[in-house]
Amino acid sequence: MSGSGTCDALRYDNHVHGGRHYSGHSAVYALSELAAEARARGLTISLREHAPFPPEVLAAYPGVLRIREPGTAPVGLSLGQGGNLDEFLADVVETGLPLGFEVDVLPAARWLASSERLAGLLQRRAAAHGLAIDCLNLSHHHPWDMTYGGLNDALAAAGGPAPFLRSHFGDIRTYAATGLFGTASHLEALRKFDRRAPAGPPFACHMDLYREELQLTLAAFHRCNVALEYNTSGSLSWGRPYLSPETLQAAVEMGLRIVIGSDAHSPDRIGFEFERWTEELKAAGVREVFRFERGRAVGMSLGAEP
Numbered sequence: 001m002s003g004s005g006t007c008d009a010l011r012y013d014n015h016v017h018g019g020r021h022y023s024g025h026s027a028v029y030a031l032s033e034l035a036a037e038a039r040a041r042g043l044t045i046s047l048r049e050h051a052p053f054p055p056e057v058l059a060a061y062p063g064v065l066r067i068r069e070p071g072t073a074p075v076g077l078s079l080g081q082g083g084n085l086d087e088f089l090a091d092v093v094e095t096g097l098p099l100g101f102e103v104d105v106l107p108a109a110r111w112l113a114s115s116e117r118l119a120g121l122l123q124r125r126a127a128a129h130g131l132a133i134d135c136l137n138l139s140h141h142h143p144w145d146m147t148y149g150g151l152n153d154a155l156a157a158a159g160g161p162a163p164f165l166r167s168h169f170g171d172i173r174t175y176a177a178t179g180l181f182g183t184a185s186h187l188e189a190l191r192k193f194d195r196r197a198p199a200g201p202p203f204a205c206h207m208d209l210y211r212e213e214l215q216l217t218l219a220a221f222h223r224c225n226v227a228l229e230y231n232t233s234g235s236l237s238w239g240r241p242y243l244s245p246e247t248l249q250a251a252v253e254m255g256l257r258i259v260i261g262s263d264a265h266s267p268d269r270i271g272f273e274f275e276r277w278t279e280e281l282k283a284a285g286v287r288e289v290f291r292f293e294r295g296r297a298v299g300m301s302l303g304a305e306p
């Protein structure tokens with residue numbers, strides 16, 4: 001990297017996945033390859049692997065959670081017999097990579113307590129390997145699984161776009177209020193179909209409600225001290241990171257912490273388009289971005305105004 005890209009803020013990627021053996025849907029690579037690529041490029045990468053599902057949740061939805069296509073592996077780490085969480089943690093010790101997890105936001109009325117127990121289990125298992133978790137990210141993938149078909153199905157199951165949007169963001173706010181999560185990942189990933197012709201996302205006629213729910217959610221993050229991720233992988237689908245300019249502006253005005261992550265699922269994607277989008281962050285008035293160490297947010301200056 002060179003020029004403006006030499007500041008620490010651009011050398012820290014807060015959201016990176018392990019290879020397919022751990023994430024289930026990454027390219028095939030070893031954690032050691034990821035670490036070597038980061039070293040070669042002068043980046044520090046912090047893992048945010050998909051946490052396992054709580055066992056009782058898996059039992060309630062047999063065979064359907066996070067399986068993108070028939071015949072492919074379920075997404076994320078796993079617990080129990082044949083599970084790979086401990087293997088992953090041993091590999092993290094071996095490579096020395098900073099550790100965190102994406103924890104799924106599930107329907108809170110039924111599963112919040114399970115997710116809280118899971119967060120405790122992750123902390124204990126990490127500690128048993130001599131590791132500290134830098135950050136748990138709350139990430140809403142369920143039940144729409146990030147695909148257009150999945151989103152359409154989720155809307156239908158919820159009774160339409162309006163109840164879907166209310167429960168989607170309501171569950172995120174409930175999870176934020178637990179105090180277990182340092183960062184909210186890809187808050188506006190629902191917008192990834194905005195460019196889909198002719199109609200855009202399947203909730204396009206409810207954008208006022210979408211914005212209302214989003215505002216309530218930002219306010220909840222402010223109350224609960226949850227940072228907001230500026231996820232550059234959005235550039236691949238939406239054409240920009242997963243925060244709209246309006247949301248970014250509202251977050252800056254509220255004083256929310258911003259965290260940059262690539263959501264890389266292959267070594268060549270770490271630090272994806274950080275230099276390009278940092279200019280937008282600076283122009284929006286972001287003066288520092290954050291990384292996490294043992295649950296504590298640490299500011300890194302973005303440098304002078306453009």
Ligand SMILES: [Zn+2]
Nearest residue numbers: 102139185186
């Ligand atoms: Zn995610």
Ligand SMILES: [Zn+2]
Nearest residue numbers: 015017102263
């Ligand atoms: Zn991710």
